[in-house]
Amino acid sequence: MKKIAIAALLASVTLFGADHVIDQKGKTFIPHEITVKVGDTLTFVNSDPFAHNAYTDDEANEFDIGMQAPGTKKTVPVKAAGKFDVECAIHPNMLLEVTAN
Amino acid sequence: MIKKSLLATLVVSALFTGATANDDMKKWLRPTEVPQPTNNKLTPARIELGKLLYFDKRLSKNDTVSCATCHSPARGWTDEVPTSKAVGFEGRVGPRNSPVVLNSAYQRHQFWDGRAKSLEQQALGPIEADVEMNMPLKELVPKLQKIKGYKPLFDKAYPGEGINKETIAKAIASFERTVVSTESPFDKYAKGDKKAISKDAKEGFSLFKGKAHCVDCHDGFNFTDGSFQNIGLHDGNLTGKELGRYNVKKRAAWYGVFKTPTLRDVTKSYPYFHDGSVKTLKEATVICSHGGRFEHNVKNKSDVMVDRHLSEAEVDKIVEFMKSLTGPDLDIKVPTKFPQ
Ligand SMILES: [Cu+2]
Numbered sequence A: 001m002k003k004i005a006i007a008a009l010l011a012s013v014t015l016f017g018a019d020h021v022i023d024q025k026g027k028t029f030i031p032h033e034i035t036v037k038v039g040d041t042l043t044f045v046n047s048d049p050f051a052h053n054a055y056t057d058d059e060a061n062e063f064d065i066g067m068q069a070p071g072t073k074k075t076v077p078v079k080a081a082g083k084f085d086v087e088c089a090i091h092p093n094m095l096l097e098v099t100a101n
Numbered sequence B: 001m002i003k004k005s006l007l008a009t010l011v012v013s014a015l016f017t018g019a020t021a022n023d024d025m026k027k028w029l030r031p032t033e034v035p036q037p038t039n040n041k042l043t044p045a046r047i048e049l050g051k052l053l054y055f056d057k058r059l060s061k062n063d064t065v066s067c068a069t070c071h072s073p074a075r076g077w078t079d080e081v082p083t084s085k086a087v088g089f090e091g092r093v094g095p096r097n098s099p100v101v102l103n104s105a106y107q108r109h110q111f112w113d114g115r116a117k118s119l120e121q122q123a124l125g126p127i128e129a130d131v132e133m134n135m136p137l138k139e140l141v142p143k144l145q146k147i148k149g150y151k152p153l154f155d156k157a158y159p160g161e162g163i164n165k166e167t168i169a170k171a172i173a174s175f176e177r178t179v180v181s182t183e184s185p186f187d188k189y190a191k192g193d194k195k196a197i198s199k200d201a202k203e204g205f206s207l208f209k210g211k212a213h214c215v216d217c218h219d220g221f222n223f224t225d226g227s228f229q230n231i232g233l234h235d236g237n238l239t240g241k242e243l244g245r246y247n248v249k250k251r252a253a254w255y256g257v258f259k260t261p262t263l264r265d266v267t268k269s270y271p272y273f274h275d276g277s278v279k280t281l282k283e284a285t286v287i288c289s290h291g292g293r294f295e296h297n298v299k300n301k302s303d304v305m306v307d308r309h310l311s312e313a314e315v316d317k318i319v320e321f322m323k324s325l326t327g328p329d330l331d332i333k334v335p336t337k338f339p340q
Helices: A002-012 B002-017 B023-028 B044-055 B119-128 B137-146 B150-157 B165-176 B185-190 B199-209 B281-289 B312-323
Strands: A019-025 A028-030 A033-036 A041-046 A073-077 A082-087 A095-100
Touching (some): A019 A033, B023 B185, B044 B150, B119 B137, B137 B150, B137 B165, B150 B165, B185 B199, B199 B312, B281 B312
Parallel strands (some): A019 A041, A033 A095
Antiparallel strands (some): A019 A028, A041 A073, A082 A095
16 A cells, blocks of 8 residues: 555656645545645545545645536645645545645 | 444344344344433433423423423424424424434434434433523523422532533433334334234335435435435425435535434434424325425435335335334333422
8 A cells, every 4th residue: 555655656756746636536545545735636536436525624735626516636735844634525535635745 | 344343233233132133124123222421421320311301391481391392202202293293392483393302312413404423412402492481591590490309310420520500511412312213013124023014015125225215315224324414395496494414514415305204213202303394194195206396496306306106105104114214112101290
């Protein structure tokens, strides 16, 4: 698990920071915890047959990707350091804990 | 790791039930424990105190309304009138149908629009609401402090904490955590008793999980995944309470959405939907399986609310299945004597 994550990280490192793919599957975020760097991006991919969402009310990183149809993806930047929760507005039991360094 | 804990739960549930359910039935079984916050673990003293507060009409301004007035054990933990009519403070009408308190312990968000995050946070709302009990907490706390009989009960339940809004809320929440579903015929079926429900109910369950897509929202043992959905009960531009969770925050995904309710004991909780506008399970099923009450011109309707082309016989089978989710009434003795 960890190894794969590290490999994915290394593979996607660019001059502008890494992109981290978060799968929205089975009404969960996979992974549900992630450590990233400021300047990285989070890409949400909806693998379920129904709509999802992802938002955070964290002041420094605030985003809301809106209604996300099945099979689509959306990318958001990580703007500031800190710990924050990302939730799905439709399924509030979907939680992602982000630690940004 | 995961395998091991799975096995452990299996063994535990086998011990409790005397039967092992097969794997895909397991997610429908009632859990053996209710979630409890670390600062308010259940104790008999807390439950007993909470129960007295829940039924005590002195928690309202003019001693006429208790929590049980609107969420009565005799009426499926709700009030069976569309919008809490003629039951609130001096007969004032609240804007929403009273939801069931049953199993609210398992929800991450309380209220139809999810505005309260815990039962503790929720309990204080209705006490102060003018259409409910109309009792400012500033007045309630001294009122309860003056009732001598309550002091030893609070001391026993929350030693050293006193009578204040926190301990009142914690005690009521503790009682609510004991208001959970009893074993329904469906539970017996899920644990392996093939004869516990009718053939129609079994077929209804298959439709519920399959063709009818009910499980896209009414998922898990409590028959809700906690999701907020717009199922097209209203069309056009929404106003006021119809906006649902959008009133908590103007997030696009929250336009006209309401919390997916539990379907356990649903035969006891009519009328249905947040506005109490539907009287029968059949009508509710028809709405939920035909793309909502309004198929067109609904802003932000859920993408799974589409016509599933069910026959009337199929709708009837799903209703039969939902009826099998009702267990015997909880054995709760309603207090007749209150602390003086
Ligand atoms: Cu979601």
